[in-house]
Amino acid sequence: MSEENKHKMNQSFRDSIATVTQKGDRIWIYPKKPRGKFYNARILFSSVLLLLLYGLPFVKVNGNPLILLNILDRKIILFGAPFGPHDFHLFVIAMILIIISIFLFTVVYGRIFCGWLCPQTVFMEMVYRKIEYLIEGDAYKQRALSKMKWNGEKIFKKSFKHGIFFAIAFVTSNIFLSYIIGIDELSKIIQAPVSEHLTGFTAILIFSTVFYYVFAFFREQACLMVCPYGRLQGVMLDEDSVVISYDHVRGEPRGVSKKENSTLGDCVDCNQCVQVCPTGIDIRNGTQLECVNCTACIDACDEVMDKVDKPRGLIRYASLNEIEKGVRSLLTSRSIGYTVVLIILFGILTILMSVRGNFELSIFRTPGMMYQQYDSLHVSNLYDFVLINKTFDTIPARLELDGIDGEIKVIGSNLIAEPHGTIEAKFLVIIKDSDIKELNTPISIVVKTNGKNIDEIKTSFLGRIEKFRKKKK
Numbered sequence: 001m002s003e004e005n006k007h008k009m010n011q012s013f014r015d016s017i018a019t020v021t022q023k024g025d026r027i028w029i030y031p032k033k034p035r036g037k038f039y040n041a042r043i044l045f046s047s048v049l050l051l052l053l054y055g056l057p058f059v060k061v062n063g064n065p066l067i068l069l070n071i072l073d074r075k076i077i078l079f080g081a082p083f084g085p086h087d088f089h090l091f092v093i094a095m096i097l098i099i100i101s102i103f104l105f106t107v108v109y110g111r112i113f114c115g116w117l118c119p120q121t122v123f124m125e126m127v128y129r130k131i132e133y134l135i136e137g138d139a140y141k142q143r144a145l146s147k148m149k150w151n152g153e154k155i156f157k158k159s160f161k162h163g164i165f166f167a168i169a170f171v172t173s174n175i176f177l178s179y180i181i182g183i184d185e186l187s188k189i190i191q192a193p194v195s196e197h198l199t200g201f202t203a204i205l206i207f208s209t210v211f212y213y214v215f216a217f218f219r220e221q222a223c224l225m226v227c228p229y230g231r232l233q234g235v236m237l238d239e240d241s242v243v244i245s246y247d248h249v250r251g252e253p254r255g256v257s258k259k260e261n262s263t264l265g266d267c268v269d270c271n272q273c274v275q276v277c278p279t280g281i282d283i284r285n286g287t288q289l290e291c292v293n294c295t296a297c298i299d300a301c302d303e304v305m306d307k308v309d310k311p312r313g314l315i316r317y318a319s320l321n322e323i324e325k326g327v328r329s330l331l332t333s334r335s336i337g338y339t340v341v342l343i344i345l346f347g348i349l350t351i352l353m354s355v356r357g358n359f360e361l362s363i364f365r366t367p368g369m370m371y372q373q374y375d376s377l378h379v380s381n382l383y384d385f386v387l388i389n390k391t392f393d394t395i396p397a398r399l400e401l402d403g404i405d406g407e408i409k410v411i412g413s414n415l416i417a418e419p420h421g422t423i424e425a426k427f428l429v430i431i432k433d434s435d436i437k438e439l440n441t442p443i444s445i446v447v448k449t450n451g452k453n454i455d456e457i458k459t460s461f462l463g464r465i466e467k468f469r470k471k472k473k
Contacts, residue, residue: 017224017290018280028146029220030139031129032275036299045116046126057178057186064392065182072180074420075392082392084420086360090352097345102229104338106236108330109317110243114229115293120214120222123172125278125294128165128215135161139275162216169212173204220279223292230289237287239320240329244293246273246284246315247323254284266310273297273315283315359395360388363445363457366426371462379436380428381461385410387447389417395449399427402444402456406431429461436463 019027059066061080068077076083083090102113114121135157136142148154178186189197214222223230237243251267267284274282276297279290283297301315322328366382374380389395397415399408406429413425429443441461447454 019220019224019290027280029278029280030142031278031280031296032139032272032300033133034276034296034299036302038295038299042116042295043126046122049117049122050126054175057175057183067179068182069179070181077392082390082420084390086388086390087356090349090356093345093349093352097342097349100338100342100345103236104335104342106233107238107241107332107338108335110237110241110287111230111233111291111293114223115244115295118292120227121292121294124215124219127168129278131164131168132161135164162212165216166208166212169215170204170208173208173211176207177204220290224279224290230292233289238332238334240332240335242317242319242322242328242330243287244283244291244295244298244315245287245318245320245323247313247318248284249323251284251314266305266314268304268308270304272300272304276300356390358389358391359454360386360390361447361455361457362386363447363459365459365462371464372428373464374428374430377432377434378430379433379464380430383427383429383445383459385415385423385425385427387415387417387423389419389421389423392419394418397423397454398448400446400448401429402446404431404441404443405435406443408445431461433464436461439463 016022019029021027056067057065064077064080064082066077066080068075070076074085076087105112132142136145145154145157174186174190181189189200194201246267251265253263253265254267254269255264256268257264273284274280274297276299277283278294278296279292281288281290283291298315298317302312305312305314319328363383363385366384369382372380372382385399387395387397395417397417399410399415401408408427408429410425410427413423415423415425417423429445431441431443439462441463443459443461445457445459447457
């Protein structure tokens with residue numbers, strides 16, 4: 001067989017995925033329970049993530065939730081800071097920042113997000129899979145149970161497992177809902193009769209069922225068929241990207257030999273890396289679409305290497321260039337480019353956040369309007385007033401002149417800004433004609449709420465043109 005045909009045959013695995021037959025039937029994956037230092041680290045890290053997920057809705061700052069994402073009512077709080085529709089530009093920059101961060105980490109460290117941070121992986125491997133191991137046992141016991149005819153043991157274990165699965169899905173759905181409406185509102189709904197919230201309860205049941213189906217049945221197919229991120233990695237990875245890799249230089253050719261001068265590599269072809277893989281792939285074939293970088297194969301291989309008295313790291317975090325040339329280079333042109341863009345966007349977002357206040361105010365003389373003769377002694381100017389309230393408090397505003405005698409008369413508005421609301425009003429500034437000494441008199445208008453100054457706007461007051469023409473004559 002020619003080298004070209006061998007290469008084509010070795011690459012044939014890329015024509016299909018490991019969880020589907022040529023006829024399109026599902027191949028159910030029964031991964032062996034992993035163990036090792038990476039798995040222990042992931043347990044610890046995932047525990048922190050789950051604790052944050054289930055605990056943050058109960059944390060409050062100044063009586064408001066720490067995080068609230070009520071998009072429908074335009075009520076968003078991130079780490080105690082309120083945001084509204086007027087902060088949409090900040091949201092866009094933050095989303096771009098997150099996406100570029102994921103791209104950067106993918107270029108440098110592959111799909112590390114999928115293995116350590118993705119909710120799909122965290123829930124599947126650290127919640128649902130653990131319950132499955134606890135009830136049904138390790139992989140070989142799960143296979144035996146699935147092949148077993150329906151009897152008392154199988155009915156009990158399957159019913160018990162899926163009952164817990166749905167309960168977790170239902171609780172998690174309510175936790176997600178608390179991020180939208182707040183934990184206090186959720187508590188009221190829970191305590192009220194179902195008949196009062198039938199639509200919401202139905203929606204929660206539907207969401208819980210979808211959540212349950214994904215982790216009880218759909219499983220790894222969400223990563224392989226639905227999530228676009230796995231396909232994006234094909235255009236983001238290069239020879240310097242650090243991914244979970246099999247050291248083919250050290251491992252090939254595979255086999256077991258007791259001879260000291262054997263030409264075989266370190267891989268003993270035990271297949272343990274395949275048995276623990278939650279997506280059913282053979283990492284020894286190279287980087288693949290299905291690999292979520294969960295590190296299970298690293299732990300399995302390291303354990304075998306310890307038993308055969310060979311160095312660990314046959315499967316490890318490494319780049320192709322590191323394996324073939326012994327060179328690890330994280331600073332590539334792409335990683336530098338992403339980093340520069342990331343720093344620029346982070347700087348812009350930091351600046352915008354630092355100058356962001358609780359209010360946005362603008363006062364300006366109404367365009368196209370001259371002075372008005374208010375009465376025989378007074379002259380008035382018409383002004384536009386806009387106040388954007390970025391807080392969740394109702395803000396009553398009051399306008400006062402500073403440094404000059406006069407009166408402010410608001411036209412048709414009570415100047416009360418609702419939470420995340422906007423006041424748009426017009427008002428007259430009335431000043432004695434005798435107090436106006438120039439055509440454009442600088443004035444200051446102080447905006448107060450509850451007796452406190454929230455801003456001071458400097459503008460100008462237009463006097464009677466005829467008066468100053470006479471002075472010139």
